[in-house]
Amino acid sequence: MEFIDVIKSRKSIRSFINKEIDQDKLEYICNCARLAPSWMNKQCWHFIVIKNSEKINAIAKASIINRWLKKVPVIIVACADPLSSGKKNGIDYSNVDVAIAFEHMILASTDIGLGTCWIGGFDHDKVKKILEIPPRIKIIAMTPLGYPMNKENIIEKSKKIIIRNTKRKSLREIIHNDIW
Numbered sequence: 795m796e797f798i799d800v801i802k803s804r805k806s807i808r809s810f811i812n813k814e815i816d817q818d819k820l821e822y823i824c825n826c827a828r829l830a831p832s833w834m835n836k837q838c839w840h841f842i843v844i845k846n847s848e849k850i851n852a853i854a855k856a857s858i859i860n861r862w863l864k865k866v867p868v869i870i871v872a873c874a875d876p877l878s879s880g881k882k883n884g885i886d887y888s889n890v891d892v893a894i895a896f897e898h899m900i901l902a903s904t905d906i907g908l909g910t911c912w913i914g915g916f917d918h919d920k921v922k923k924i925l926e927i928p929p930r931i932k933i934i935a936m937t938p939l940g941y942p943m944n945k946e947n948i949i950e951k952s953k954k955i956i957i958r959n960t961k962r963k964s965l966r967e968i969i970h971n972d973i974w
């Protein structure tokens with residue numbers, strides 16, 4: 795896809811068809827994350843690729859607003875090791891590093907026809923326990939991964955209308971020229 799088409803066609807996908815994802819596709823999107831920039835090139839990120847349906851179900855239960863995750867084929871959890879990044883001016887760059895790498899993964903997935911959705915609404919402690927994540931490691935976000943359901947079903951549509959506004963601010967609202 796042209797770069798602009800990848801950007802424009804990425805949207806949060808919450809319904810997936812029942813089709814397995816080839817290992818080479820998983821490796822491709824993980825490699826795209828690996829190539830992201832990071833604080834002093836420390837690469838503090840770790841990604842947990844979850845295909846086990848019991849674990850997926852347990853993760854879905856760790857989120858009140860994202861129970862729909864129980865039906866997804868794969869979940870990828872993006873984690874940061876804060877000791878492998880840095881802090882400056884009150885910014886913890888481990889969050890930034892992982893967010894950049896994760897968005898690489900998200901856009902790479904879009905490019906090869908896979909659907910994703912950034913997920914932040916879940917109980918981190920519960921998910922850390924389910925996945926046996928060491929105490930010092932932070933979860934930054936997760937995404938489901940799979941082939942999108944072609945037509946938006948009624949549940950998807952109503953979810954969007956009720957809680958998820960996808961309208962963007964205009965350039966005029968967010969771009970400042972020369973000064974704030």
Ligand SMILES: Cc1cc2nc3c(=O)[nH]c(=O)nc-3n(C[C@H](O)[C@H](O)[C@H](O)COP(=O)(O)O)c2cc1C
Pocket residue numbers: 804805806807859860911912913914915916935958959960
């Ligand atoms: C950091 C972050 C956390 C999010 N958490 C959730 C979530 O918990 N559940 C969900 O369904 N969508 C979640 N989203 C998706 C947003 O709702 C979505 O990106 C936004 O409404 C714009 O829609 P679009 O992604 O389809 O363009 C999250 C997005 C981001 C960037």
